[in-house]
Amino acid sequence: MTEYIFSILPSLLGGTLVTLEIFVITIMCSLPLGLVLAFCRISRYKVLSKSVGIYIWLLRGTPLLLQLFFVYYGLPYFGITLDRMPAACIAFVLNYAAYFAEIFRGGIQSIDKGQYEGAKVLGFTYLQTMFRIILPQSARRVLAPVSNEAITLVKDTALVYAIGVGELLRATKIAVSRDAVTTPFLVAAAFYLVMTFALTKLFELLEERFGAYE
Amino acid sequence: MYVIEANNIHKRFGSFEVLKGISLAVREGEVVAVIGPSGSGKSTLLRCLCNLDMIDKGSIYIENEPMAHETGSGSVRYAPDKQLRKLCRKTGMVFQNFNLFPHRTVLQNITEAPIAVAKVGRREAEDYALYLLEKVGLSDKKDVYPSRLSGGQKQRVAIARALAMKPRIVLFDEPTSALDPELTGEVLNVIRDLARDNMTMIIVTHEMGFAREVADRVIFMDEGEIVEEGVPSAIFTAPRMKRTESFIGKVICL
Numbered sequence: 001m002t003e004y005i006f007s008i009l010p011s012l013l014g015g016t017l018v019t020l021e022i023f024v025i026t027i028m029c030s031l032p033l034g035l036v037l038a039f040c041r042i043s044r045y046k047v048l049s050k051s052v053g054i055y056i057w058l059l060r061g062t063p064l065l066l067q068l069f070f071v072y073y074g075l076p077y078f079g080i081t082l083d084r085m086p087a088a089c090i091a092f093v094l095n096y097a098a099y100f101a102e103i104f105r106g107g108i109q110s111i112d113k114g115q116y117e118g119a120k121v122l123g124f125t126y127l128q129t130m131f132r133i134i135l136p137q138s139a140r141r142v143l144a145p146v147s148n149e150a151i152t153l154v155k156d157t158a159l160v161y162a163i164g165v166g167e168l169l170r171a172t173k174i175a176v177s178r179d180a181v182t183t184p185f186l187v188a189a190a191f192y193l194v195m196t197f198a199l200t201k202l203f204e205l206l207e208e209r210f211g212a213y214e
Numbered sequence: 215m216y217v218i219e220a221n222n223i224h225k226r227f228g229s230f231e232v233l234k235g236i237s238l239a240v241r242e243g244e245v246v247a248v249i250g251p252s253g254s255g256k257s258t259l260l261r262c263l264c265n266l267d268m269i270d271k272g273s274i275y276i277e278n279e280p281m282a283h284e285t286g287s288g289s290v291r292y293a294p295d296k297q298l299r300k301l302c303r304k305t306g307m308v309f310q311n312f313n314l315f316p317h318r319t320v321l322q323n324i325t326e327a328p329i330a331v332a333k334v335g336r337r338e339a340e341d342y343a344l345y346l347l348e349k350v351g352l353s354d355k356k357d358v359y360p361s362r363l364s365g366g367q368k369q370r371v372a373i374a375r376a377l378a379m380k381p382r383i384v385l386f387d388e389p390t391s392a393l394d395p396e397l398t399g400e401v402l403n404v405i406r407d408l409a410r411d412n413m414t415m416i417i418v419t420h421e422m423g424f425a426r427e428v429a430d431r432v433i434f435m436d437e438g439e440i441v442e443e444g445v446p447s448a449i450f451t452a453p454r455m456k457r458t459e460s461f462i463g464k465v466i467c468l
Contacts, residue, residue, distance in 0.1 A: 112313075114309065114311055114313040115313060115315065117266055117307075117309070117313060118309065118313030118314070118315065119315075120265075120266065120302075121264050121265075121266065121302065121305070121306070121307040121376075122303075122326075122327035122331060122375070122376075122379060123299050123300075123302060123303040123327060123331040123332075123379065124327065124330065124331060125299070128330055128331070132326065132330060133315055136317045137315075137316065137317050140317075212359075213316055213317045213318075213359040213360075213361060214316075214359075214361055
């Protein structure tokens with residue numbers, strides 16, 4: 001048994017690396033993109049705020065798997081052909097940015113208007129107010145929902161199996177079919193659990209750090 | 215030269231006219247107390263003077279420079295953004311609810327604007343902040359977060375924060391209204407000290423005894439108008455207008 005597990009570890013670890021790669025790229029790109037979208041959403045320029053509203057509605061209102069298929073299989077009809085991995089990452093970034101945008105918008109709007117007024121009478125510009133006063137306070141409030149999304153993302157990466165990216169679940173499925181045993185599923189589950197556990201701990205640390213002033 | 219001068223300012227929220235033509239000029243070193251029933255427009259007046267609310271008619275000058283002035287067609291034109299921020303830095307504002315930055319320590323609350331806005335060096339900003347903290351009696355609290363302070367301490371930090379920008383005039387919007395009665399004294403003492411140092415101030419307050427003691431001039435507002443103004447002794451003991459008399463009568467016997 002142990003021997004068998006060791007024999008499939010290299011391919012499962014290889015798959016895990018791909019999973020992590022998608023995870024890291026998606027987080028690194030969708031967080032800043034989400035912040036920009038949140039700013040657009042609360043902008044007083046109606047066209048901008050409305051268009052981002054529609055974007056968020058589309059991306060949150062349709063299945064991620066469908067978006068993945070659209071980017072990989074659909075875009076070639078419009079003359080854009082992407083490799084599996086870039087297609088997967090683009091779909092994930094666009095989708096997660098929509099969720100993060102709404103989380104950030106909520107966080108920003110939850111800050112008391114007295115904070116804006118306090119900053120304004122001291123002469124802060126809008127950007128200074130945002131980056132020095134509002135966002136640091138919002139950060140604490142959005143951590144819990146962001147951590148939720150991050151954990152969901154770890155598991156959502158399994159969807160890219162559907163367009164043939166060799167991530168953890170695909171590596172697992174290959175082992176299962178080849179060896180006609182179900183052990184690889186359990187090993188994969190353990191891998192996912194380790195990843196989500198590490199994330200949970202990381203976010204607990206962040207919450208402590210960002211909440212030091214309370 | 216007046217530190218701040220407002221001419222015939224009007225402000226409406228929807229169909230409700232909060233300010234119906236207020237004119238007010240404050241000389242350097244003068245302490246003006248604004249009193250009146252709630253809803254009379256006192257706070258809105260202060261908020262217009264520091265550009266938190268925009269006026270619909272009239273003009274506001276800070277040290278003779280126009281913050282907002284009326285154009286020929288009767289609409290109000292505000293100074294360009296940058297100029298506006300420069301002018302607003304000359305007015306400090308102290309809020310009823312303090313509006314301290316909860317994620318910054320007491321010291322950082324005070325140095326944040328001098329460093330980020332006035333571009334003062336960190337050392338210099340901190341030295342001045344420590345001096346101000348000593349003035350308001352909170353030197354020992356410099357490294358704590360606002361959540362650890364009492365209301366009176368928060369308000370004293372807020373006053374120090376406003377002073378850190380070296381304003382030409384400080385506006386107080388009911389600085390003790392959110393405080394427990396036993397904590398108002400420490401805040402009023404700080405304001406009293408400022409008056410002694412000849413700081414120019416407009417104080418919206420319900421503390422009649424304090425207004426009488428510290429103000430050079432008292433303005434009584436009701437329903438968006440200045441009903442009466444004068445030296446404290448005149449307003450409090452010999453008001454000329456019926457409305458003033460009835461208001462004073464009500465609050466003094468309380």
